[in-house]
Amino acid sequence: MSHFPSILHPRPARDVTRVLPSVAEIVRIERPTEPLHCVRPSAITAASHRFSTSFSGQTLFAVKCNPAPAVLQAVWDGGVGHFDCASAGEVRRVRALLPEAEIHFMHPVKSRPAIREAYAAGVRDYVLDAAGELGKILAETGPRDAAAATDLGLIVRLALPRGTAKYDLSGKFGAEPDEAAALLHAARPHAARLGISFHVGSQCLDPLAYRRAIRLAGEVIRASGVAVDIVDVGGGFPVSYPDQPPPPLGAYLAEIDAAFEALGLPAGVALWAEPGRALVAGGASVVVQVQLRRGDTLYVNDGVYGSLSDAGAPGFRFPARLMRASDGAERGFALFGPTCDSADYMDGPFLLPDDVEEGDWIEIGQLGAYGACLGTAFNGFDPARTVEVRDLAMLKTPGL
DSSP: OOSSOBOOSOOOTTOOSOOOOOHHHHHHHHOOSSOEEEEOHHHHHHHHHHHHHHSSSEEEEEGGGOOOHHHHHHHHHTTOOEEEEOSHHHHHHHHHHOTTOEEEEOOSSOOHHHHHHHHHTTOOEEEESSHHHHHHHHHHSSOTTSSSOSSOEEEEEBOOOOOOOSBOOTTTSOBOHHHHHHHHHHHGGGOSEEEEEOOOOBSOOOTHHHHHHHHHHHHHHHHHTSOOSEEEOOOOOOOOBTTBOOOOHHHHHHHHHHHHHHTOOOTTOEEEEOOSHHHHGGGEEEEEEEEEEETTEEEESOOTTTTOGGGSTTOOOOOEEESSOOOOOEEEEEEEOSSSOTTOEEEEEEEEETTOOTTOEEEEOOOTTTTGGGOOOGGGOOOOEEEEOOOOOSSOOTTO
């Protein structure tokens, strides 16, 4: 029986009566033999508040990067009331936990049943990047006896050239500029709100990428010959990793504000952003146990099929700490996960004391984004539990 509560049910907003444990306390008392996900609500709430109060437009949290109830609640507690969902399942989750939230369906390709379900749940904003998707949205929203709903927000996703972000997102979604202009023109008669959006790529370390993208969006708006109501700069706002110190958040917001103003759009055009990683990456970690040491390689009980997917082929480095006192000199280690697949490998390096050994616990941080939510049950390794802790983020991101 656990000494600390798992996240099984959403907690009331702004519950300040509980005294949360620390990661160290949990490890000392429970000595966990399975991976333990540690959510830091205060870190998520603080980052959400800082971003939403610094950004000059509307902040939409990208639910896909962490849909855990405790995380959604912490984002809401930070003052973010708008949520970017990518599926009917995400819409259901947000609506059930946060019934007053504003939900936006920002996936450019949706099934017809998903569109119908979302519309019935009060969702009115939909992204598209093809004429066929516009047709689906118009056909599947509103009363069955009407041509289409009259309260739709239609946002055209613009394709961007390949950039330098850690995760390039230019290959799957987005309409080329000429097509995007045509889609804006075609959607305008059906839209109560018409917008244009883009995504510069995840973990973007170049603030100027937003300036270039906004400038291109302005060219598309002018070519469309119609007025828009929303410019959505998407996500991509970076956080700190051991080998990726990002520019401060203020550098990104300054570029966005300057570029948006340079468009010369009429007063009242809304500015949106869809941060995910920036709000929650520092808000979770995983505690793993060493099962075997072989030289500079540690075999641990979580890996790329669990919460460490980004440490595999994408090659993200994460902060790590040994959960006991040590005078050992720090050195770099690679990790193997628990499955029988040789691809369950994380090159790191993970910097740890050189006396780490079998049985030790290691905390790996900055996993609040795309950590636990990407886990699978491959080989039967799916016993991870989640607890809330009071610890701060393991790395500080400038501005967050």
